Amino acid sequence: MLDDIRRAPKVLLHDHLDGGLRPETIVDLARETGYDALPATDPAELRTWFAEASDSGSLERYLETFDHTVGVMQTAEALTRVAYECAEDLAKDGVVYAEVRYAPEQHTRNGLTLNQVVEAVLRGFAEGGRDHGIRVGTLLTAMRHQARSMEIAELAVRYRDEGVVGFDIAGAEAGYPPTRHLDAFEYLQRENAHFTIHAGEAFGLPSIWQAIQWCGADRLGHGVRIIDDIGEREGESPRLGRLAAYVRDKRIPLEMCPSSNVQTGAAKSIAEHPIGLLRRLYFRVTVNTDNRLMSGTTLSEEFAKLVEAFDYGWDDLQWFTVNAMKSAFLGFDERLELINGVIKPGFAQLKWRSHS
């Protein structure tokens, strides 16, 4: 099944550039750029280290592992290489459209300007996308514990015609509510720009409520805790609270990342992940990787885990994929073209093959 899932034309909306490096590349870049704090210099050991260190049950501990990936991404060449390889790796996994995010403010330690950071990454995505047949849009992230969101929002608008398709905030959620960055979100709305907000991962409903009702988020990063607003009683159909009903009624996309959520403690296991119920209730659920390196995963593997846990078939996987494409920060005509010209025919072929 995994091989077939790899062949399916997939869409990925939530993937961090600094969470998806190849271990071999980290080792190379550390050597080239003089970064001497890696926990291991053998790629296989490094791969294991990331997976284990990320498996703590705490988002804060999980985020500490990014010190090492961000540490080696401080030159234009390094950023371009990482972005190129990201496009290549996603294409090889059968992803046809991806939105990949990172925080430019974390890549200026060696003197790069924010503009230089963005241009280096865009170059990597453009070249990687062209060579490997995938379209990659960029989301610029501001770190929620810092105070640079307005600057980063302006950066996203500056590069909107060059491949930057939106904005996001990320980092530790508890103690850093989205409203801290309200001015940035209001600015983006005035600019008719798109944004998503990490919310409802390590903090509950108030974070989701603020993200949508105060900040005007187009999508929710994770959003798993929306489950807290859904009451389930034996023998009765689930009851949606006002916020959960709003999210479903308005078709607000949920960027769900099953493996990452298990690692940070946002979900107990894949089988107990709220995605099962949310999909049954027809929330606009999408499936994502978050950080392929930290979770040792790919989008195909995330789908395969869900197939195992929830017995999903091709129709479910296509539904998640079409949801993702509908929710992309891309023009309506381009979304339609990918849905009708690539996704539907690709899935039809796989369904036909598995029946014959």
Ligand SMILES: O=c1[nH]cnc2c1ncn2[C@H]1C[C@H](O)[C@@H](CO)O1
């Ligand atoms: O799942 C996440 N929640 C909150 N922040 C995250 C998550 N994954 C990565 N980040 C942070 C760490 C990265 O350095 C930053 C930009 O990609 O975003």
Ligand SMILES: [Zn+2]
């Ligand atoms: Zn994330």
